[in-house]
Amino acid sequence: MTPGKSTPVFWCRKPSVSACREGDNLILFDADRAREKVVNRAGAAVWAAMDGAARTEDLAAALARRYDAAPTDDLSADARAFAEELLRDGFAAAAPAPRSTPLPAEDWSWLREAPRALDLSLTGRCNLRCAYCFYADEMVGRRDLPAERWLDFFRELGGLAVRSLTLSGGELFLRPDLWELLDGIVAARMRFAILTNGTLLTEDVLAQLGQAHRRRRLDVVQVSIDGSRADVHDASRGKGSFDRAIRGLRLLKAAGIPATARVTVNRHNVGDLEPTFRLLLDEIGLARVGTNDAMPMGTGCARREDIVLLPEQRPEAMRTLVRLEKQYPGRIQATAGSLALWHMFREMEEAKATGRKTRRWKMGCLSSCGCMFAKLAVHHDGMIVPCNMLAAAALGTIGETPLREIWQDHPLLKEMRARGEIPMDQVPGCAGCEWVPYCSGGCPAAEYTRTGEMNVANPECCYRQFLQETGDRGQETVRKQDTGGSHGRPER
Secondary structure, three states, rough: OOOOOEEEEEEEEEEEEEHHHHHHHEEEEEEEEEEEEEOHHHHHHHHHHOEEEEEEHHHHHHHHHHHHOOOOHHHHHHHHHHHHHHHHHEEEEEEEEOEEEEOOHHHHOOOOOOOOEEEEOOOOOOOOOOOOOOHHHHHHOOOOOOOOHHHHHHHHHOOOOOOOEEOOOHHHHOOOOHHHHHHHHHHHHOOOEEEOOOOOOOOOHHHHOOOOOHHHOOEEEEOOOOOOOOOHHHHHHHOHHHHHHHHHHHHHHOOOEEEEEEEEEEOOOHHHHHHHHHHHHHHOOOOOOOEOOOOOHHHOOOOOOHOOOOOOOHHHHHHHHHHHHOOOOEOOOOOOOOHHHHHHHHHOOOOOOOOOOOOOOOEEOOOOOOHHHOOOEEOOEEEOOOOOOOOOOOOEEEEOHHHHHHHHOHHHHHHHHHHHHHHHOOOOOOOOOHHHHHHHOOOHHHHHHHHOOOOOOOHHOOOOHHHHHHHHHHHHHHHOOOOOOOOOOOOO
C-alpha cells in the first residue's frame, strides 16, 4: 500500500534489486521477478538516496543536489511521486519509522525467499598457511564435500534464482574436479567470482578458465597481495608466495580475464601500503583493488599479537589509505578495515556536529549486518553459516535442510536480522557513551566468535575506544579535513 503523506517512512531499495549504468540511464533489475526498469538521471539520484534511513525530504534533497538547486515543494512532490512509483512497481520498500521495541524477524516482509548470493569454500586444502586465514585448524581438517553433492546444491540454487557465487577455499585450484564444478554453476545459470592466493595460476589453468562458456559467467578473479615485495608479503603468506602470486596476476591481465587484488593490512605491511598499491594499480594496471584488516579469527586467533594492527599503527594505516583513495579515485574499495572505519568515524563526527543522520541503515541501533538480508556462506564440508566471518555459527548442512527453509526460518538468522532494532544504549558497555546516537556497534562476527554473544558491540569498531587508544593522533586523523593528500577529488 502506498504510504499516506502524513505517514513517516524510511525509503529503501529492495534487496533483490541490482542496478547498472547504461549511458545516461540506470537499469534496475529485480532478481525476484526477473523484471527491469529504466530510470533517468533524476530517478537515479532518488534511487541512490533510498538507503533505508531516507525520508521523503532526504530524497528531495538528493534531487535538489542533482540539479544544483534549493529543495522546493515541487521537488519534494517529484521525489515522492517517483519513490511511490518504485514502490508500486516492486523495486523499493517503504519501512515505518523505527519503533522503540525490537521487531520480530517476520516483520521483514520484503525479504526475498532465498539469498541473492552465496560465498562457497570448495575445499579446505591449501598450499599456503596464511597468518590470518579465517579457517581455523579444526575446520581445515574436515573432509571436502564430493562433487556430486555440490552439483546437486547448484541445481537447488538455480531453482531459487540465486544470481551469483563467490568461490574460495582453502585454495580452490587444488580441487581436481574444479572445472566440473564450474560447469555445474554455469548450467544452473549463475555467475561466479574466484578468490585465490594466485600461486597456482598457470597458462594451462587460465586456458581452462577462459573457455567461452565459463568466461561469460566469470565476474572477476581476486588475488591476495599483501606487500610490494617478497619479504613483506611472504612474512604473512609463506616463502615464495609473492613471486608466484604476482606472476598469476600478470597472467590474468595478459589473458584478458578480469582481475583484482585484496590487500590485508596487518602489523607487518602497514609501512608498505603506498608501494603495494602503486605496484597493483600503476605497474600491473588493475582497475580496482580492495583492502581490509587482519582480524583475530581462524588461525589469526592464536597469532593476534603478531598480525593485528597496534593502536599506534591504526592512524597511520587510515591516513595512508585515505591519501591513496584520493590519489586513485574510485579504484580502492573497502567494506571493512582501516579505510572503511575511517569513513564510518568521519560520518559519526559529522552527524554529531551537524545533527544530520549518517548514510548507514540506522543510527543509534546495533548493526544488523547487510549480509543477513542478501547472502549466506557454505564451508567445504557443506556446513551453511551466516557468513565466512561467522565460521562457527552453523545453520545446517546442504542436502539435508532446504536452503529456502534455513533462509526464512532459522532462529539465528532471525536474531541477527532483528539485531538492528536494539538501541545502542541498551548494549552492554555502551550506555552513557557520547557516540551512542551515531553508532551501530560494528560487525558482530568478531565478538560472536570470541564470546558466543550476538547482541554486543565489536570493540574493533568502537570509536570511543579508538580515540582512547590513539589520543591526539587518532583525533587528528579522523577530524582533520585534509589527511595529507594533495591530489584527487575533494572530500564529500
